[in-house]
Amino acid sequence: MSTQDTEISGKESLSRLLDRLGRMARGLQYCHGLNPAQWDSLRFVAQANRFSRTPGALAAFLGTTKGTASQTLNALEKKGYLSRVPDPDDKRVRHIELTEKGAELLAEDPLNCLDQAIGRLPDDMVDTMKEGLERLCINMQSRCGGQDMGICTTCGHFQGPTDAGNMRCGYKQADLSCEDAKRFCINFEAAQTGDC
DSSP: OOHHHHHHHHHHHHHHHHHHHHHHHHHHTSOTTOOHHHHHHHHHHHHBOTTTOSHHHHHHHHTSOHHHHHHHHHHHHHTTSEEEEEOSSOTTOEEEEEOHHHHHHHTTOTTHHHHHHHHTSOHHHHHHHHHHHHHHHHHHHHHHOOOOOEEGGGBTTEEEEOTTSOEEETTTTEEEOTTGGGSEETTOOBOOOSOO
8 A cells, every 4th residue: 555545534424424523523513402503692692792692693693594593592591591682782682691501511521531531631732733733724714615713812803902901803993891801703704914
């Protein structure tokens, strides 16, 4: 077998492993009366900044229609895990908030076992895998489309700290709490590095 054949087999093997991990992760999420899309929605609300906790942003994150995302939100709202709150400045916008019951359920997230498995890997392996998977996500997203999301502090719109001790979003021209600046945003744009 040539080196090229081995390399192709290695890439195919990695593809199959990623698929298998994805299927295992999805299978774990049929618990506590929820399905994977509902778990994804709860995680999204818990990890998104205040500008991104909207039904439209959730739809973009899930890669689905607003109608499908709305059905997921309705189910989670009926179960008491989420609530929708009108925006004080724009009554057409409704923000999604995690309830106390939703936060308690997330403590039992079925993907916690994946975090534990990753925690047993050596740090250098985790760093290498993280870098490789980030590149893979970027390549897949540019090939297949989808909404780019990232952490506010690494965004091209991020303007840094304000005199008041908050952080500033240049896209929204608004202040963010320091906690919100550590969350991901639907309006994320990769910061320009200056490299050609």
